[in-house]
Each structure stands twice: as C-alpha cells, then as structure tokens.
Amino acid sequence: MTTTHALILIIVAALATFATRVTPFLFLSRHSAHPLILHMGRYLPAIVMTVLVAVSLSAMTLPVFEVSTDDLPTAWQHWLMSAKGAGMLISAICVAGLHLWRRNALLSIAVGTGIYMAWVQIGTPAVVG
Amino acid sequence: MFxxxxxxxxxxxxxxxxSLSxxxxxxxxxxxxAGAGQFLAVALLGAGAGVTELAVATLLLNSRHLFYGLSLLERFRDAGxxxxxxIFGLTDETYSLLASLPRSGDRDDIHARREDQRLMLRITALNQLWWVLGTLMGLAAAQLNFDSNGIEFALTALFVVLGIEQWYALRERWPxxxxxxxxxxxxxxxxxDQLLLGSIAGACLLLLGHYAVHKRRTAMASTHTPRSPHS
Incomplete structure (x- = not known):
C-alpha cells in the first residue's frame, strides 16, 4: 500500500468518525425527544457492543471456520480446542470477571491482554492444526 | 482516563x-x-480495503456515537x-466521563456554564494526550523487538468492558x-469478511422492528386500558 493511499484512507476514517459525532448536534437537536431516537439511543450501544465482542472473539480465528462452514458445531469445537480460541475465551472471561468485581477499565483490559499475550507467546501447542 | x-x-x-511509516x-x-475505530481501520488497511468499505465500516461501528451527543446538546451550547x-473528542471514554460529571450551578448561569465547558475541554484534551502518548509508546516499543504477539486482544477486552458498562446502564437482558x-x-x-457489518446492520433492522412493535403495543395499551377515575 502506498503512503498516499493510506493517507486518503486515514482522512476518510477521520471524516466518518467526526460525522457520527457531529450528527446529533447538526440534525438531531430538534428531534432529541422523538421516541425512535430515544429507543435507538437506549438499546443500540448495548447491541453493538455485544456484536463486537462476539465478532472479535470469532473473527481472529475465522480461518478455522473455513475448514467446515457447513458443520458449525464441529467448527466451534475446533475453535475451542485451538490454542488461540481457548486462550481468547479464557482471557475474555477473566476480563469480564475482573470488571464485574473491580469495575476498573484499565485493570480489566491490561490484565486480560497480559493473560492472552502470555498464552499465545508461551506457545500452548494447538490441539488441532 | 489512564x-x-x-x-x-x-x-x-x-x-x-x-509496514507503513x-x-x-x-x-x-x-x-x-477513536479506540475501536482505529483498530478496525488498521485491520482494514491490512486487508487492503477500499475507501467505501472503510467509510461504511467506520460509520456503522461508530453509529453508537450518534446518541452520545444527544445528552450533551445542552451542555455544549454556546461553547464557540x-x-x-x-464534539471531535467525544470518544466512548470521554463521553462516559463527561456524562457522569455533576453540573456546576444553574443552567442559565453563563459563568457556571463557561466553567463547566472549560473543565470538559480539559478532560477531552487530556484523554487525547494519553491516547497520543500511548500511540507513540507503542510505535517506539515495536522498534525494540518487543514481542507484541497477542496485543490485539486489547480491543476485544475493551469491547467486553464497554459491554459490561452497558449492562450496568441498562439492566435489561434482551439487547x-x-x-x-x-x-x-x-x-x-x-x-x-461481511460478518461485522452484516451483523450490525441486521441488529439495527431488528431493533427498528422492535421499536415498531413496541410502539403499537403501547398505543394499544393506552387506548384499551380504561382510565382510572382516581388518577
């Protein structure tokens, strides 16, 4: 990828990000009490976050799914038994448990990432693959 | 903040x-x-994504920001x-800090409002400072042959934390x-490669459907429930 192409993409990402932040101030201020806006504002963030958690837990090992997309339970079994899949699940549970316990975002993220990095770097041999 | x-x-x-500068x-x-937005942009840059794909992905991922501003409309008023x-600095973290800030004084008191806005500006700038400093540290650490394998999990951890914060705010299971x-x-x-965008788009559609059903149900409930003579 050329630097120019990367620069264009960065500017696009910057504009798109700013667009989502400025929209309520430009267009939604007169409709801020509209029930649809309130409804979306109430539930969408929780749904988007859940999708992001689920996608990022599966997406990092998605090649696993290419083994047998027709047979998803088998694919999940493979994912869970692979070093990455199990490490991610364990680290994610640690993050959630730590956050429910101490509710300190920095602590939860740092410890969880540390566990995962140790897991993949110490090189637990993959059961599958 | 840290x-x-x-x-x-x-x-x-x-x-x-x-392998870019x-x-x-x-x-x-x-x-x-943007925390999540920049991680996603790195993933898409690495995958050789085009302008449209990056723009759509960023817009969908940040669609939650559409609703952040609503609760701050009043407090950002007349900030020049x-x-x-x-508005530029309204990240997840900054938003949750600003939204939990107690308001100082009367909403019509112009001095209190100015004071409030100066504080919010400092918080936003400090958050960006930490973010930029962290980025520099990461860029420098990578030159030191530091084994960073697995560090991408920080993003997943951030999503888990933000999800739990949503749970505390909402206390409803179905979303x-x-x-x-x-x-x-x-x-x-x-x-x-369509999983993220497809899932978010599908969830948005379902939520719109939920809104329509919810609206009809409350409308029916209010027309069919006889008014209590005592209220």
Missing part, C-alpha cells in the same frame, strides 16, 4: 505490523481519535470554537441476547 495509555500503546504496536499511526491518533473540539443471536446467525449465513 486507560487510553495502554490501549494507545496496543494500537501503536499493532500499527507497526502494517510510523508517522501515519501518530497522524491517526491525532485526526481520528471549543465546541468543535469537544445482549439479540446481539449474540444475530452474530451467531451471521456466522452461519454471512461470508467472513
């Missing part, structure tokens, strides 16, 4: 895997200023040029179940 330091470092390290990573933290920076169900369905029917 949460942005390690997360920024994770972003910096991840960026160096792209590190200055571009610094530029991203200066002009984009500072308002542009306050989380819906998000999981949509993603699992997506794993079945969507190609891998």
């Amino acid at each position: 949460g942005y330091l390690p997360l920024g470092a994770a972003f910096g390290v991840l960026f160096t895997q792209l 590190p200055w571009l990573g610094l530029l991203m933290s200066l002009v984009i200023l 040029i500072a308002k542009v920076y306050l 989380f179940v819906l998000g999981l169900a949509v993603t699992f369905t997506g794993l079945w029917i969507l190609p891998n």
Whole structure:
C-alpha cells in the first residue's frame, strides 16, 4: 500500500468518525425527544457492543471456520480446542470477571491482554492444526 | 482516563505490523481519535480495503456515537470554537466521563456554564494526550523487538468492558441476547469478511422492528386500558 493511499484512507476514517459525532448536534437537536431516537439511543450501544465482542472473539480465528462452514458445531469445537480460541475465551472471561468485581477499565483490559499475550507467546501447542 | 495509555500503546504496536511509516499511526491518533475505530481501520488497511468499505465500516461501528451527543446538546451550547473540539473528542471514554460529571450551578448561569465547558475541554484534551502518548509508546516499543504477539486482544477486552458498562446502564437482558443471536446467525449465513457489518446492520433492522412493535403495543395499551377515575 502506498503512503498516499493510506493517507486518503486515514482522512476518510477521520471524516466518518467526526460525522457520527457531529450528527446529533447538526440534525438531531430538534428531534432529541422523538421516541425512535430515544429507543435507538437506549438499546443500540448495548447491541453493538455485544456484536463486537462476539465478532472479535470469532473473527481472529475465522480461518478455522473455513475448514467446515457447513458443520458449525464441529467448527466451534475446533475453535475451542485451538490454542488461540481457548486462550481468547479464557482471557475474555477473566476480563469480564475482573470488571464485574473491580469495575476498573484499565485493570480489566491490561490484565486480560497480559493473560492472552502470555498464552499465545508461551506457545500452548494447538490441539488441532 | 489512564486507560487510553495502554490501549494507545496496543494500537501503536499493532500499527507497526502494517509496514507503513510510523508517522501515519501518530497522524491517526491525532485526526481520528477513536479506540475501536482505529483498530478496525488498521485491520482494514491490512486487508487492503477500499475507501467505501472503510467509510461504511467506520460509520456503522461508530453509529453508537450518534446518541452520545444527544445528552450533551445542552451542555455544549454556546461553547464557540471549543465546541468543535469537544464534539471531535467525544470518544466512548470521554463521553462516559463527561456524562457522569455533576453540573456546576444553574443552567442559565453563563459563568457556571463557561466553567463547566472549560473543565470538559480539559478532560477531552487530556484523554487525547494519553491516547497520543500511548500511540507513540507503542510505535517506539515495536522498534525494540518487543514481542507484541497477542496485543490485539486489547480491543476485544475493551469491547467486553464497554459491554459490561452497558449492562450496568441498562439492566435489561434482551439487547445482549439479540446481539449474540444475530452474530451467531451471521456466522452461519454471512461470508467472513461481511460478518461485522452484516451483523450490525441486521441488529439495527431488528431493533427498528422492535421499536415498531413496541410502539403499537403501547398505543394499544393506552387506548384499551380504561382510565382510572382516581388518577
């Protein structure tokens, strides 16, 4: 990828990000009490976050799914038994448990990432693959 | 607030895997200023995504920001040029800090409002400072042959934390179940590279449907329930 192409993409990402932040101030201020806006504002963030958690837990090992997309339970079994899949699940549970316990975002993220990095770097041999 | 330091470092390290000039990573933290958004942009840059794909992905991922501003409309009023920076810096972390800030004084008191806005401006700028410093640290650490394998998990951890914060704010189970169900369905029917966008789009449609049903139900309830003579 050329630097120019990367620069264009960065500017696009910057504009798109700013667009989502400025929209309520430009267009939604007169409709801020509209029930649809309130409804979306109430539930969408929780749904988007859940999708992001689920996608990022599966997406990092998605090649696993290419083994047998027709047979998803088998694919999940493979994912869970692979070093990455199990490490991610364990680290994610640690993050959630730590956050429910101490509710300190920095602590939860740092410890969880540390566990995962140790897991993949110490090189637990993959059961599958 | 300090949460942005390690997360920024994770972003910096991840960026160096792209074999682009590190200055571009610094530029991203200066002009984009989004945790999840920048991680996603790195993934898409690495996958050789086009302009449209990146724009749509960023818009969908940040669609939750559409609703952040609503609760701050009043407090950002008349902030002048500072308002542009306050809006630019409205990340997940900054928003949750600003939203939990107690209001100082009367809402019509112009001095109290100015004071309030100066404080919000300082918080926003400090958050970006930590984010940029973290990015620099990550970019530098990557030059030191530091084994960063697995650091990309910081993003997943951030999503888990933000999800739990949503749970504390909402205390309702179904949005989380819906998000999981949509993603699992997506794993079945969507190609891998469409999973994120397809799932978010599907969830938005379902939420719109839920709104329509919810509205009809409350409308019916209010027409069919006889008014209590005592109320």
